[in-house]
Amino acid sequence: MSVTGLCQICEQNEAEHSCPNCGTLACEDHWDEARGLCAQCAATVERGGPDEGAVSPDDLDDDEVMRF
Template identity: 50%
Template sequence: MSVAGLCEICERPDVDHTCDRCGRLVCDRHWDRERGLCVECASEVGGPGDRVDPENLPDGVDTYRF
């Protein structure tokens, strides 16, 4: 999809995509084609290799340590 404006990450003028998650306008350099997300959202969401085993997740607020 071609859109008008600046990339909201690097401010380059050649914006070609809109992130499906956050709505940012981004250039090819900051677009994750496989996920349809900007690189920032893609890094937050993670991928198949980034999955955490549910057994290792905290089970409540009282398990967090600061």
């Protein structure tokens, strides 16, 4: 699948990917190959996703569990 146009994040490089999540065209620099998302969506995923307040069990340390 080829993408035509400029990266919508930096608007300087030629876009090579189209984000399946938000539709943003992203150049190689602004594409997260591992996640298959644009840099913007990859950053959102890294923060824990759009679900606010969702805490994965891995984020709790033992102090949190033993608190009371």
